Amino acid sequence: MRWASARAATVVTALLVASGGLVVQSPAASAAPAAVLAAGCPSVSGGGSSPTAVRVLKSPKAAVHTGPAAKCAVYDYAPYGTVVYKWCSWFNASTGNWWSYTNWGWIYEGYLDGNLEEPC
DSSP states (O other): OHHHHHHHHHHHHHHHHHHTOSOOOOOOTTOOOOOOOOTTOOOOOOOOSSOEEEEBOSSSEEEEESSSSTTSOEEEEEETTOEEEEEEEEEETTTTEEEEEESSSEEEGGGBOSOOOSBO
């Protein structure tokens, strides 16, 4: 009797999955970082008309931030030599540093080759 009940439950589950009646959600591991900014993290919108391809010069990897400051959360790392695309650059007057908005996120300009892009 137990075997029949277990088999019936398996068949019902398979039918629900096949018909779309049972939805199993997996965690969004590859989702973009949350737009939560740390205290002191400037909120600057990226922009620019066309990206410029540049390479990461920081070895072994450059931190990718949620905003243009070291105080902003790091959510990824771009390995040395990786080609990233800069959309615009922004001067953080409180620290005296330039940051670039890339297809990966915000990266400190000193970690990238090439010239500054148009202002964000």
